[in-house]
Amino acid sequence: MSVPPAPATFSFPTTVRFGAGTIAELPERLKTLGCRNPLVVTDPVLTGSAAFGLLRRALGEAGEGKTWHVFSGVRPNPHEADAVGAARAFREAGCDGVVAFGGGSALDVGKATRLFAKRPDLKLSAYDWTADWSGLAPCVCIPTTAGTGSEVGRSAVLVPEGAKAKAVIFQPNLLASLVILDADLTRGLPPFLTAATGADALTHSIESYTCPVFHPMCDGIALEGIRLVVTALPRAFRNGGDMEARGLMLMAASMGAVAFQKDLGAAHSLAHPLSSLCAMNHGAANAYVLPAVMRFNAPRAVGAYRRVAVACGLDVARASDAEADRMTIEFVSGFLAGLGLGGGLKAHGVREDQLDELADMAFADGCHKTNIVPVTRDELRGILKEAC
Numbered sequence: 001m002s003v004p005p006a007p008a009t010f011s012f013p014t015t016v017r018f019g020a021g022t023i024a025e026l027p028e029r030l031k032t033l034g035c036r037n038p039l040v041v042t043d044p045v046l047t048g049s050a051a052f053g054l055l056r057r058a059l060g061e062a063g064e065g066k067t068w069h070v071f072s073g074v075r076p077n078p079h080e081a082d083a084v085g086a087a088r089a090f091r092e093a094g095c096d097g098v099v100a101f102g103g104g105s106a107l108d109v110g111k112a113t114r115l116f117a118k119r120p121d122l123k124l125s126a127y128d129w130t131a132d133w134s135g136l137a138p139c140v141c142i143p144t145t146a147g148t149g150s151e152v153g154r155s156a157v158l159v160p161e162g163a164k165a166k167a168v169i170f171q172p173n174l175l176a177s178l179v180i181l182d183a184d185l186t187r188g189l190p191p192f193l194t195a196a197t198g199a200d201a202l203t204h205s206i207e208s209y210t211c212p213v214f215h216p217m218c219d220g221i222a223l224e225g226i227r228l229v230v231t232a233l234p235r236a237f238r239n240g241g242d243m244e245a246r247g248l249m250l251m252a253a254s255m256g257a258v259a260f261q262k263d264l265g266a267a268h269s270l271a272h273p274l275s276s277l278c279a280m281n282h283g284a285a286n287a288y289v290l291p292a293v294m295r296f297n298a299p300r301a302v303g304a305y306r307r308v309a310v311a312c313g314l315d316v317a318r319a320s321d322a323e324a325d326r327m328t329i330e331f332v333s334g335f336l337a338g339l340g341l342g343g344g345l346k347a348h349g350v351r352e353d354q355l356d357e358l359a360d361m362a363f364a365d366g367c368h369k370t371n372i373v374p375v376t377r378d379e380l381r382g383i384l385k386e387a388c
């Protein structure tokens, strides 16, 4: 890729504390951020998990002179109302900061809670990202899945009130004040969610590396992110107690999201409606469509996947560009199937009569605008059909 004529901005500002057991540092870190009465934003399943037990132990039980509150109303593929509810809890309890604790859903709601805490009358349908959003409450993001990388992102993905489709709420001020990547928190993540969320990280790195935007720093991070997923995800999937693999997956997830500040591609435009219309996990939706998207792209941008192949550990030194692409797609497809993420959309509940609406919604989604090659609404439908 050549240097573009227009100036570009590169930004990698989040402080990340990485290591098993680092959740124990949370009270000290909150104090440094000036936060004495945090609201933990999470989902109802997590409050009964071992990960939440570690958070509770770190923050201290109520009655030990510690003040913290919990909002546990986050739903998967969350809606605006989830963040509105969390902001109400934030105000009612007089909170001064947010601990976003969970998968991408809880992290996104936790991040966005601060927008509604600042402006209780905010409606996402009228959201203006250029308004003054400075001075948001501090937020510590603590992921318990290794996939979305939302912890290092500047956006929150929510379904606005009255809408069917997800919207990406972009706001640089949404960036977390601190991220804690503690592998102990992902130890209990079940195999399907380990695979699905890991596939999200893989898709972020593949789509961001191949999208036609000038960002060599993100490109380097994306390629290493792919290598880490290929190395660590099968280990974490087979043995949830492999803490080295769990840690590497947390890193790979954050790296995928740092990389996609560059942008994404058609797989994400297809995954978003598959979640909002068919209630599919975001990472699983990506996994089900990614090979078909790559098969669509490869003949139109021959050689696009050569360096992805190298990151996957394939020997493509003597292969033609087309051959390297073919080998990469075959590898990615087999890799995902090996994690139980094969089988096609139909096997996962998508009906033929939903394809038109899914294609319309995918085309209205912004991610495909930076796909390796342009893609039309009918081509998106064709990709969905192939992924069935």
Ligand SMILES: NC(=O)c1ccc[n+]([C@@H]2O[C@H](COP(=O)([O-])OP(=O)(O)OC[C@H]3O[C@@H](n4cnc5c(N)ncnc54)[C@H](O)[C@@H]3O)[C@@H](O)[C@H]2O)c1
Pocket (backbone or CB within 6 Å): 043, 044, 045, 046, 049, 051, 075, 076, 077, 078, 102, 103, 104, 105, 106, 108, 144, 145, 147, 148, 149, 150, 153, 154, 155, 156, 157, 166, 185, 186, 187, 188, 189, 190, 193, 197, 200, 257, 281, 282, 283
């Ligand atoms: N903001 C961003 O940059 C960004 C990027 C990608 C995806 N997303 C969004 O993130 C969401 C998906 O996030 P996700 O895939 O992490 O799923 P999720 O947050 O919806 O969680 C899925 C399930 O996993 C459970 N879970 C989480 N951690 C667990 C643990 N340690 N042990 C046991 N169960 C656990 C949760 O309780 C939940 O039931 C989607 O809404 C997607 O649009 C956001």
Ligand SMILES: [Zn+2]
Pocket (backbone or CB within 6 Å): 148, 200, 204, 268, 282, 286
């Ligand atoms: Zn994603």
